[in-house]
Amino acid sequence: MNHCEGCNGCKIDEKLEKIAKKYKNVEGGIISALHEVQDTYGYISSTAQKYLSKELNVPMSEIYGIITFYSRFSLVPKGKYNIQVCMGTACYVKGSEKVLNRFKEKLGIKEGETTSDGKFSIESVRCIGACGLAPAIVINEEVYGKMDEKKVDELIEKYSKM
Amino acid sequence: MDIEKLNKIKDEYSKIIQKKRIMVCSGTGCTSSKSDVLLKNIQDKLEKDGIKNITAHKTGCFGFCAKGPIVVIDPDEIFYELVKPEDANDIVEAVINNKVVERLLVKENEKYVEKWHKLNFYSKQERIALKNCGKINPEKIEEYIALDGYQALYKALHMSRDEVIDVILNSGIRGRGGAGFPTGKKWKFAKEAKGDVKYVCCNADEGDPGAFMDRSILEGDPNAVLEAMAIAGYAIGAKQGYIYVRAEYPIAVKRLNIAIEQAKKLGLLGKNIFGKKFDFNIELRLGAGAFVCGEETALMNSIEGKRGEPRPRPPFPAVKGLFGKPTLLNNVETYANIPNIILKGANWYKSIGTKTSTGTKVFALGGNITNVGLVEVPMGTTLREIVYDIGGGIPEGKKFKAAQMGGPSGGCVPAKYLDVPIDYDSLNEIGAMMGSGGLIVMDDSKCMVDIAKFFLEFTVDESCGKCPPCRIGTKRMLEILTRITEGKGKDGDIEKLERLASNIKKASLCGLGQTAPNPVLSTLKYFRDEYEAHIYHKKCPAGVCKALTQVHIDEEKCKKCGICAKNCPVGAIEGQVGKVTFKINQDKCIKCGVCITKCPFKAISK
Ligand SMILES: Cc1cc2nc3c(=O)[nH]c(=O)nc-3n(C[C@H](O)[C@H](O)[C@H](O)COP(=O)(O)O)c2cc1C
Ligand code: FES
DSSP, rough: TTTTSSSSGOOOOOHHHHHHHHTTTTTTTTTHHHHHHHHEEEEEEEEHHHHHHHHTTOOHHHHHHHHHHHSSSSOOOOOOOEEEESSSHHHHTTHHHHHHHHHHHHHHHOOOOBBBTSOOEEESSSOOOOOGSSSEEEEETEEEEEEOHHHHHHHHHHHHHH | OHHHHHHHHHHHHHHHHSSOOOEEEOHHHHTTTTHHHHHHHHHHHHTTTTSOOOOOEEOOOOOOOGGGSOEEEETTTTTEEEEGGGGGHHHHHHHHHTOOOOOEEEEEHHHEBBBGGGSSSHOOOSSSSTTTTTTTTTHHHHHHHHHHHHHHHHHHHHHHTHHHHHHHHHHOOTTTTSSOBBHHHHHHHHHHHHSSSOOOOOOEOOOOOOOOOHHHHHHHHHHHHHHHHHHHHHTTOOOOEEEEEETTTTHHHHHHHHHHHHHHHHTTBBBBBBGOOBBBBEEEEEEEEGGGGSSSSHHHHTTTTTTTHHHHOOSTTTOOOOGSOOEEEEEHHHHHHHHHHHHHHHOOOOOOOOSSSEEEEEEEESSSOOSEEEEEEEEEOHHHHIIIIIIIIOGGGOOEEEEEESGSSSSEEEEEGTBBBSSSHHHHHHTOTTSSSSEEEEETTTTTHHHHHHHHHHHHOOOSSSSEEEIIHHHHHHHHHHHTTTOOOOHHHHHHHHHHHHHHHHHHHSSSHHTTHHHHHHHHHHHHHHHHHHHOOOOOOTTOOOOOOOOOOOTTTTTOHHHHHHTTTOOOEETTTEEEEEEEEETTTTOOOHHHHHOOOOOOOO
């Protein structure tokens, strides 16, 4: 598993060292450490896993088990623009499935996948708490509410140019 | 910190919060509609005009999220809805001149309503858990103190531990996280458990998709939860608290962190609180997107840094919980009620609500309803009052079909039970449950089989995989439901679903599996005819399940205008403008329904 050697996210840089140091002696700190790695790099590389395993003294198997258990952690990088379509009940009742399908159709990828140019990825997520704006989506922290198929097309166009 | 100092802050800030203030909602809903830009514009305008006696602040959710961003002018409580960043100037000018911006007021029955509490939306509400949301700046502990904050902790520390627990017991409050277990009893068990190290935990994982009560409390009034946890710590004999909060709630996480810092600085958390021999600290732990982590034992595994799989009970957490020590776990909303109960007494709390379900409950009202948002009502309020009087009814002239309560663990309440009082026991009787407070209203265009399938997809996805009845059983149920919605349902499918459901409920390890079949069972109970229509007549009465739906053009009504054909995304409609009536090619049709909405003569239907 050396595929990510040399890629920026995987080097043991200062940031990773700092994270490991911070949680080294915290009881149950591995999940908090993984949160920070995920937020810093957008995913958790095998190099980062190995390093945390050594520093925090948690077996690799356990770390892998944790990463794959929690949906917030990812083993692969996400697209430059990560589109999260809310599939909470309130949004579902207001037609979020149509919105999700339109994104999939337009970008030619499925949930959990990234377009070949690395620009977009799609995820379906649980309630983002913007139920008043249902159906709602999030693109890199920016929330868009009252979505329909036409707005999907407009957003893809907008972000394609960015 | 001593009581004189606390009262000094209280006096100073009570005066401040009674001044003219522009309160801008900064809940997640309103922030998504740019309330942060709006607040900045207002503050810039105030600064530019050199105005010192009027200030603008962020505040917690008003509950009226569908019409956000919300702005309230205190102390007059003038309520503005749908405010845009560009409205900043008009609002400031109006406040300076003691006027109102009429166009931003809410219109009810053709009349503008000026004041917050005069709105129909609030008329039947009673805010206890949400009492400070919309009133104070949640990032300033002094404003919380101004509204009696931390007085309850002071009072509790001057009572005996048993006295504190007795007040909670006598108040009758039951857990707001779903199961409704009496909170006082839980505290008593935790106090009586042997051990010198104990923990107090707060469940802020809010897993029900479509619920945001806990988030709004944390965003609008984080100190209430801290204060309550400290009181609990004193009562059961714990020094350390943990709040397990969803990472998907960044604003709540940020405000909790600020609140903890500020409380530490004032000595309201830390060592020898109020000069007593009582130390208490609180740490945050972030969830990472797993529904099952809302279950108490899974939550504790997760705080310990493990996969969030549930543990068999007993031993119960009160005996052997977090890190193997006696642990008390309560939900955010449960805690939010505690300071008030301590301050005002058990009898006051008991006087609200019903005999077996005291107090109020916060609901996240969503789905096909006019006023999507947060409402807090006394227990015993009927669903009809919530949906029609507070919620403003069903939009687009459609009819109420059912309300889903309790999320993926709950059940649906059909129209015939609109007048059942909402309390723990009445809801259990009709096969629904209080749950954590998600309340999704569905109109008559929804297919109940599809809704049941939606919830089962959720549980299949979220089942942690540890126990087979839940992991495999729910999957089998989902396969049957999928088959039914695809028009391949078979005779005997309903019975098979019922059998599986009953086995899964009995044999699963934790609450997730034990309640997963509920949405199927309750829709089967009240909408069995819809299942039968799918299976035996190959029809989806609501026209939702695509495989079972056909779109038709009524030849007599068709005026041959061709608008439908022009709008069809797949070119499935054929005919000639002005000459031949239009027809839908069923092989090509994807049942998107665009033609139905576009036809000017209402000639097309499902
Ligand atoms: C699958 C599952 C998910 C749960 N999710 C939550 C949740 O998101 N929030 C919550 O407070 N309780 C949740 N609970 C209930 C908790 O296990 C626990 O009963 C509750 O937090 C106790 O607090 P209370 O007594 O104050 O209600 C869940 C239970 C199960 C079985
Ligand atoms: S988020 Fe603004 S009113 Fe709820």
